[in-house]
Amino acid sequence: MLELEPLDQILGTRIHGANLSEPLSDDDFMVVLKALGEYGYVCFPGQALSAAQQKAFAERFGSLEINVAGSYQEPGIPEIMILSNIVENGKPIGIGDAGQDWHTDMSYSSMIAFLNVLHGIKIPRRDGKPLGGTSFANMVQAYDDLPDDIKERIEGLTATHDFNKFWEMMRREKGSSRPPLTPEQRAKKPPVVHPLVLIHPITGKKVLYANPGYAERINELSQQESDDLLRYLFEHQLQEKYQATHRWTEGDVLVWDNIGTMHNAVADYRADEPRLIKRCQVMADWILQSDLAKANGAEARFFGTH
Ligand code: SIN
Numbered sequence: 265m266l267e268l269e270p271l272d273q274i275l276g277t278r279i280h281g282a283n284l285s286e287p288l289s290d291d292d293f294m295v296v297l298k299a300l301g302e303y304g305y306v307c308f309p310g311q312a313l314s315a316a317q318q319k320a321f322a323e324r325f326g327s328l329e330i331n332v333a334g335s336y337q338e339p340g341i342p343e344i345m346i347l348s349n350i351v352e353n354g355k356p357i358g359i360g361d362a363g364q365d366w367h368t369d370m371s372y373s374s375m376i377a378f379l380n381v382l383h384g385i386k387i388p389r390r391d392g393k394p395l396g397g398t399s400f401a402n403m404v405q406a407y408d409d410l411p412d413d414i415k416e417r418i419e420g421l422t423a424t425h426d427f428n429k430f431w432e433m434m435r436r437e438k439g440s441s442r443p444p445l446t447p448e449q450r451a452k453k454p455p456v457v458h459p460l461v462l463i464h465p466i467t468g469k470k471v472l473y474a475n476p477g478y479a480e481r482i483n484e485l486s487q488q489e490s491d492d493l494l495r496y497l498f499e500h501q502l503q504e505k506y507q508a509t510h511r512w513t514e515g516d517v518l519v520w521d522n523i524g525t526m527h528n529a530v531a532d533y534r535a536d537e538p539r540l541i542k543r544c545q546v547m548a549d550w551i552l553q554s555d556l557a558k559a560n561g562a563e564a565r566f567f568g569t570h
Pocket residue numbers: 347362363364369380396397398527528529530541543
């Protein structure tokens with residue numbers, strides 16, 4: 265039987281009593297789904313999982329994305345991406361700088377992401393303290409706290425999200441050695457449009473869906489108005505009161521909901537402090553067409569507006 269241990273912060277719960285190397289019962293699956301809606305992220309501590317078992321657990325929640333960074337995949341399981349700063353025989357074994365600023369995964373895709381499922385294998389520590397945490401911000405609460413006139417203004421507006429925005433920001437501001445995207449890579453990831461306010465498929469609550477990583481333009485406004493409103497929304501949603509950080513322990517399986525949260529991989533460790541995490545990206549195809557999403561009106565909001 266699963267036991268929830270909600271954390272004393274704006275997001276996050278631990279779930280005890282699960283063995284994710286085996287399929288969850290239907291009841292336990294529903295408990296996890298509801299917990300994701302309520303808490304934004306869940307941590308299952310002490311999980312010993314093979315990559316194949318991690319994939320099997322993740323794909324219960326939707327189809328899995330195969331990342332464009334094709335060279336950092338688990339051999340034989342391309343749905344598992346390797347996040348790591350470890351270099352072996354002169355070659356990086358994973359992508360070292362993934363997600364190191366605030367963003368929402370796959371908002372640049374016409375089918376958005378639902379979950380990320382990460383398994384912590386090696387966690388950097390200094391003076392006994394874990395480094396390389398993953399921070400989250402609560403976009404349900406951020407929406408809820410917006411002044412009424414802003415809520416009215418953004419209802420019905422849409423934003424363009426572009427993969428290249430975050431990629432270029434990493435190159436420009438974070439000293440990343442990523443090369444610019446090639447025209448072929450850009451053509452594979454054209455900008456997409458999503459409503460600024462989504463309805464959460466699990467809870468039916470409204471969510472502010474505009475992350476600084478990928479949202480670049482509010483389509484119905486002039487350039488100046490769009491810049492001003494996005495600046496306001498980004499500042500609002502990144503207030504500390506909406507944030508919580510997961511501090512990793514080896515064996516953690518961390519699952520988060522990308523619809524109701526934004527996240528940031530905290531880059532506070534050095535190249536000689538190894539971090540190794542395996543990651544699956546679950547798309548929102550199944551959840552947005554589930555009975556739950558239909559009952560909450562989330563499906564119509566997402567598919568009806570673009
Ligand atoms: C990501 O999926 O954005 C990376 C998160 C992390 O490495 O903590």
